[in-house]
Amino acid sequence: MPPVPNHTDPAVIRNFCIIAHIDHGKSTLADRMLQLTGVVDDRSMRAQYLDKMDIERERGITIKSQAVRLPWKDHVLNMIDTPGHVDFSYEVSRSLAACEGAILLVDAAQGIEAQTLANLYMAMEADLHIIPVLNKIDLPAAQPEKVAEEISGLIGCDPAEVLRVSGKTGVGVAELLDKIVAEVPAPVGDANAPARALIFDSVYDTYRGVVTYVRVVDGRITRREKSLMMSTGSAHDTLEVGVISPDPISTEGLGVGEVGYLISGVKDVRQARVGDTVTMASKPAPEALGGYDTPKPMVYSGLYPIDGDDYPLLRDALDKLRLNDAALVYEPETSLALGFGYRCGFLGLLHMEIVRERLEREFNLALISTAPSVIYRVEMENGQEHVVTNPSEYPADGKIAHVYEPVVRATVLTPTEFIGTIMELCQGRRGVLLGMDYLSEDRVEIKYTLPLGEIIFDFFDQLKSRTRGYASLDYDPAGEQESKLVKVDILLQGESVDAFSQIVHADKARDYGLMMTTKLKELIPRQQYEVPIQAAIGARVIARENIRAIRKDVLAKCYGGDISRKRKLLEKQKEGKKKMKTIGRVDVPQEAFVAALSTGSSADKPKK
Numbered sequence: 001m002p003p004v005p006n007h008t009d010p011a012v013i014r015n016f017c018i019i020a021h022i023d024h025g026k027s028t029l030a031d032r033m034l035q036l037t038g039v040v041d042d043r044s045m046r047a048q049y050l051d052k053m054d055i056e057r058e059r060g061i062t063i064k065s066q067a068v069r070l071p072w073k074d075h076v077l078n079m080i081d082t083p084g085h086v087d088f089s090y091e092v093s094r095s096l097a098a099c100e101g102a103i104l105l106v107d108a109a110q111g112i113e114a115q116t117l118a119n120l121y122m123a124m125e126a127d128l129h130i131i132p133v134l135n136k137i138d139l140p141a142a143q144p145e146k147v148a149e150e151i152s153g154l155i156g157c158d159p160a161e162v163l164r165v166s167g168k169t170g171v172g173v174a175e176l177l178d179k180i181v182a183e184v185p186a187p188v189g190d191a192n193a194p195a196r197a198l199i200f201d202s203v204y205d206t207y208r209g210v211v212t213y214v215r216v217v218d219g220r221i222t223r224r225e226k227s228l229m230m231s232t233g234s235a236h237d238t239l240e241v242g243v244i245s246p247d248p249i250s251t252e253g254l255g256v257g258e259v260g261y262l263i264s265g266v267k268d269v270r271q272a273r274v275g276d277t278v279t280m281a282s283k284p285a286p287e288a289l290g291g292y293d294t295p296k297p298m299v300y301s302g303l304y305p306i307d308g309d310d311y312p313l314l315r316d317a318l319d320k321l322r323l324n325d326a327a328l329v330y331e332p333e334t335s336l337a338l339g340f341g342y343r344c345g346f347l348g349l350l351h352m353e354i355v356r357e358r359l360e361r362e363f364n365l366a367l368i369s370t371a372p373s374v375i376y377r378v379e380m381e382n383g384q385e386h387v388v389t390n391p392s393e394y395p396a397d398g399k400i401a402h403v404y405e406p407v408v409r410a411t412v413l414t415p416t417e418f419i420g421t422i423m424e425l426c427q428g429r430r431g432v433l434l435g436m437d438y439l440s441e442d443r444v445e446i447k448y449t450l451p452l453g454e455i456i457f458d459f460f461d462q463l464k465s466r467t468r469g470y471a472s473l474d475y476d477p478a479g480e481q482e483s484k485l486v487k488v489d490i491l492l493q494g495e496s497v498d499a500f501s502q503i504v505h506a507d508k509a510r511d512y513g514l515m516m517t518t519k520l521k522e523l524i525p526r527q528q529y530e531v532p533i534q535a536a537i538g539a540r541v542i543a544r545e546n547i548r549a550i551r552k553d554v555l556a557k558c559y560g561g562d563i564s565r566k567r568k569l570l571e572k573q574k575e576g577k578k579k580m581k582t583i584g585r586v587d588v589p590q591e592a593f594v595a596a597l598s599t600g601s602s603a604d605k606p607k608k
């Protein structure tokens, strides 16, 4: 591996990122760049580099290099990775703020998709120089002419200017690197000013503590002095400063325009949050770099261990995850039906799924999660206001004046043949059409305002199945709207089961009630007496099912007077009952909760 030139002259630095829809080939192109610039040699590319990543992954240390330094013809290129999903859009915007240029990568066989647009708009807002690139031109299905036209329509360039590359074969990648040097502006900053560096990522590494990825804007970050986080005002020893290429290489410091990492005595990522500014404690900058924002949860759900004894384990696991996830919030919660658990707040559905999956996989926990809920704002007639993230906190009916729910502006990109079915889906979810734009003859961008609460169930799955996977979705928060919302309770033998309560639009209350009562009728085994299952809004019952009584005579088989056999059977029955939760007088098996609460929804999953 050639030595990494330790340039500090901003004139030779180019900071860029690659923005693309999922699967359009960002990682593959990045791999080719690593190879072509000699950062990873051809032989070790697969055999060593990626293998090492696997080991890292297994051991749970930092998996990805968030920013890689690539030497290219007397220049230093810093490639900065951006998280690709809407849940993390604040973090994307911070990564973009660390760059001067962006490669807009579009799969030549797929064309522009929803996240291509979302990321492009963010890059344009950050004033980045955009280099449009068509990828996968080696594919027989590639339609470079058509997609180049789409891109040119979007950003107003000449279709002939759109570079054509293949991340797979490496065609065009050297030209792309040359173009980055030629077109992306060099960073500018004041080398003599007090240091200011933007944190664009922060990860917890089991061995090294919090590793903070920074882009220096002014001055110099050095390892000899204490560093200071500007939003918290806390100073820490600077243990190590360096660049990544692709292994961490420690350096004396980082100057204007440079991108690298910083390790300080920070204990968890909340103390070194994405978007914060780092300065040097000896000569602190008077003003932070703009735009620091604390991530706000959008979706809440209760997480409960299936085995109540695992509650302390769940608490430890959440504490550990928090070291690495500044956006995760949680507080203890008790449910009559599910016992002790935590109410957790997430940035979105994908974030929620990732957290749950990590808890189950990394910490071996079996969990029940309650239906996701958005944040409702309830104004009472007496002027009081409640913020409700859990249906059980919803104020009792009667004195409610107004209820507000969060809405999003959603963009769906689709082949024109699916317009009808998509509109039907959005309308059914209380969507309001904002407009339609044709990207080409057969591809269209449809914009809707939709309540967030309508998207968090199975919207994405519905969209994918109705369009055979051809439509893509992206959405941004767009404030709140007043709606006619009600809380539907589910009662077993007159006893409300908090885990099943849900806040829904008044027009959909009956559907929800019917769905839950029918589902539960199937899931709850017959008891020794009749059990009514009711759905109710306040005292008004809107749906009802009955589980008929059965008297299961377990002793019937025990003819004769074999008393020990009788006892065994009775004990076995007692064992079985332990796995039941008792609601009032009704025994409900755990599986019934799990099954009744599973919505089958899943968000757009990134592969990484």
Ligand SMILES: Nc1nc2c(ncn2[C@@H]2O[C@H](COP(=O)(O)OP(=O)(O)OP(=O)(O)O)[C@@H](O)[C@H]2O)c(=O)[nH]1
Pocket (backbone or CB within 6 Å): 020, 021, 022, 023, 024, 025, 026, 027, 028, 029, 084, 135, 136, 137, 138, 139, 165, 166, 167, 168, 169, 606, 607, 608
């Ligand atoms: N034929 C062909 N396939 C490619 C090319 N680039 C990427 N692929 C394939 O496309 C798929 C997605 O590529 P990735 O590089 O993982 O895509 P990505 O954009 O990084 O995906 P995310 O990380 O999930 O956003 C993989 O199966 C790649 O092998 C290319 O130039 N030609």
